[in-house]
Amino acid sequence: ASAAEDKDLVIIGGGVAGYVAAIKAGQEGMKVTCIEKRGTLGGTCLNVGCIPSKSLLNNSHLYHQILHDSKHRGIEVGDVKLNLAQLMKAKDTSVSGLTKGVEFLLKKNGVEYIKGAGTFQDEHTVKVQLNDGGETTVVGKNILIATGSEATPFPGLHIDEKRVVTSTGAIALTEVPKKMTVIGGGIIGLEMASVWSRLGSEVTVVEFLDQIGGPGMDLEIAKATQKILKKQGIIFKTGTKVLSGNTGGELVTLDVDAAKGGKQETLDADVVLVAIGRRPYTGGLGLENIGLELDERGRVIIDSEYRTKIPHIRCVGDVTFGPMLAHKAEEEAVAVVEYIKKGYGHVNYGCIPSVMYTSPEVAWVGQSEQDLKKAGIKYRIGTFPFSANSRAKTNLDTEGMVKILADPETDRLLGIHIIGPNAGEMIAEGTLALEYGASSEDVARTCHAHPTLSEAFKEAAMATHGKAIHF
Numbered sequence: 209a210s211a212a213e214d215k216d217l218v219i220i221g222g223g224v225a226g227y228v229a230a231i232k233a234g235q236e237g238m239k240v241t242c243i244e245k246r247g248t249l250g251g252t253c254l255n256v257g258c259i260p261s262k263s264l265l266n267n268s269h270l271y272h273q274i275l276h277d278s279k280h281r282g283i284e285v286g287d288v289k290l291n292l293a294q295l296m297k298a299k300d301t302s303v304s305g306l307t308k309g310v311e312f313l314l315k316k317n318g319v320e321y322i323k324g325a326g327t328f329q330d331e332h333t334v335k336v337q338l339n340d341g342g343e344t345t346v347v348g349k350n351i352l353i354a355t356g357s358e359a360t361p362f363p364g365l366h367i368d369e370k371r372v373v374t375s376t377g378a379i380a381l382t383e384v385p386k387k388m389t390v391i392g393g394g395i396i397g398l399e400m401a402s403v404w405s406r407l408g409s410e411v412t413v414v415e416f417l418d419q420i421g422g423p424g425m426d427l428e429i430a431k432a433t434q435k436i437l438k439k440q441g442i443i444f445k446t447g448t449k450v451l452s453g454n455t456g457g458e459l460v461t462l463d464v465d466a467a468k469g470g471k472q473e474t475l476d477a478d479v480v481l482v483a484i485g486r487r488p489y490t491g492g493l494g495l496e497n498i499g500l501e502l503d504e505r506g507r508v509i510i511d512s513e514y515r516t517k518i519p520h521i522r523c524v525g526d527v528t529f530g531p532m533l534a535h536k537a538e539e540e541a542v543a544v545v546e547y548i549k550k551g552y553g554h555v556n557y558g559c560i561p562s563v564m565y566t567s568p569e570v571a572w573v574g575q576s577e578q579d580l581k582k583a584g585i586k587y588r589i590g591t592f593p594f595s596a597n598s599r600a601k602t603n604l605d606t607e608g609m610v611k612i613l614a615d616p617e618t619d620r621l622l623g624i625h626i627i628g629p630n631a632g633e634m635i636a637e638g639t640l641a642l643e644y645g646a647s648s649e650d651v652a653r654t655c656h657a658h659p660t661l662s663e664a665f666k667e668a669a670m671a672t673h674g675k676a677i678h679f
């Protein structure tokens with residue numbers, strides 16, 4: 209095919225980073241092409257990440273609650289059965305509805321969507337191997353790399369997505385494994401452990417560090433989380449490293465050892481989930497053709513305006529620096545288009561919330577106690593347990609707490625950490641307060657509706673500089 213007319217922006221990757229940039233650029237009146245090889249838009253998040261995992265978390269929670277948490281509420285149910293195929297179908301329906309919705313939005317904003325794999329031919333030209341066969345080229349004044357990430361493999365353990373799976377296999381199992389071992393007690397590990405344990409699997413999580421929850425989770429909250437998840441039936445082996453794996457037998461076996469040296473043991477399972485982190489994905493992108501280099505962790509190197517060393521080629525999302533989160537990718541996508549169009553943009557990296565969608569949810573924004581200690585920053589702590597919150601008590605859902613960290617001199621909020629019902633929604637209020645530079649007194653003096661879970665946030669703020677009323 210001949211080179212198409214020049215585009216203002218060519219985007220490689222149609223994940224959250226890529227499709228949001230495409231919509232934003234379309235809204236700004238730019239001529240945009242978005243290249244995606246998966247066959248559907250939305251990337252990891254919509255197809256095999258955030259969305260399908262939350263569908264499974266929601267419905268497995270409902271199933272588990274009906275089985276184990278309904279009788280004392282006065283609801284007696286008869287013959288409760290799991291229909292795994294239908295559970296998966298419900299997940300697929302959510303996914304396809306959303307990916308089609310994104311395709312509609314690109315069309316609505318005048319974005320050209322090409323289904324195929326993009327490779328840099330030169331600094332302005334991207335060659336596309338079309339999914340339907342053949343190839344084409346696109347020329348862009350600006351090019352955005354938004355190719356995302358992939359699961360980090362475990363050395364020596366072949367992933368077949370059936371017995372040894374990444375999250376992609378773990379959201380599509382066709383039967384409930386009798387036993388499942390999860391390597392890595394980060395967010396993926398704990399969300400997937402929750403799903404399969406609720407559906408009846410005996411799940412063991414092996415975590416190298418002494419703390420679960422992955423990077424960023426406050427230590428006190430991580431300990432509380434582990435206790436609650438353990439009560440739900442998940443077995444934890446923290447401070448434990450996996451030495452090797454064997455898929456030769458009927459069961460998959462893992463040899464594990466105490467991280468600091470100690471007793472060796474062998475764990476067996478029907479399914480092993482590898483959830484030890486994700487790594488940037490640049491395979492087939494042809495960065496070598498334009499002389500772009502990666503850092504030691506495979507990330508595309510950029511400056512504070514998302515420019516690579518070739519200034520009209522920029523990069524956002526999982527494939528570059530920062531937390532691998534969909535909403536971080538989305539913020540960057542908007543900012544990068546603003547940089548291209550107007551010369552300025554902004555993302556506040558100190559104010560990106562994290563949510564783990566277990567039950568209860570765990571959510572945080574800003575700094576943890578260990579972050580503050582490491583940075584030598586003084587702080588004051590205020591906590592409030594959900595067991596003292598009227599709505600949580602009414603709902604018979606009282607596990608967890610809100611913990612607020614604030615500057616002892618200025619009272620400015622430094623970090624907010626919640627484990628409890630609906631923490632993922634409640635953290636939005638904390639994020640807004642942090643973004644606006646609020647003090648704990650600002651939050652404490654803001655009227656919160658009664659009875660709501662969010663009163664626990666207000667009361668934790670009261671406790672940060674004075675005393676809570678209800679505890």
Ligand code: FAD
Nearest residue numbers: 221223224225251252253257258326356525526532533534
């Ligand atoms: P991606 O979503 O990975 O998109 C990149 C796209 O680029 C892909 O579709 C890929 O096919 C395409 N591509 C790559 N190379 C080429 C090429 N050469 N040509 C054409 N196309 C190409 N984050 C949250 O914030 N909340 C959550 O609840 C959450 N849950 C998750 C659950 C799981 C199981 C996983 C795995 C991840 C989860 N994440 C979550 C992380 C989230 O999915 C990522 O942060 C997000 O998808 C990053 O967006 P991205 O656009 O940078 O990359």
Ligand code: NAD
Nearest residue numbers: 392393394395396397415416422483484485486532563564
């Ligand atoms: P992670 O970095 O959150 O956790 C990986 C965990 O594995 C860490 O605790 C680490 O110590 C442990 N680990 C590493 N090597 C190990 C080994 N050899 N043996 C035992 N443990 C080992 O990574 P993840 O859970 O795979 O998630 C990947 C990315 O996806 C993260 O950036 C995460 O933020 C994102 N994600 C987000 C959500 C969400 O926001 N709800 C959900 C899923 C995934």
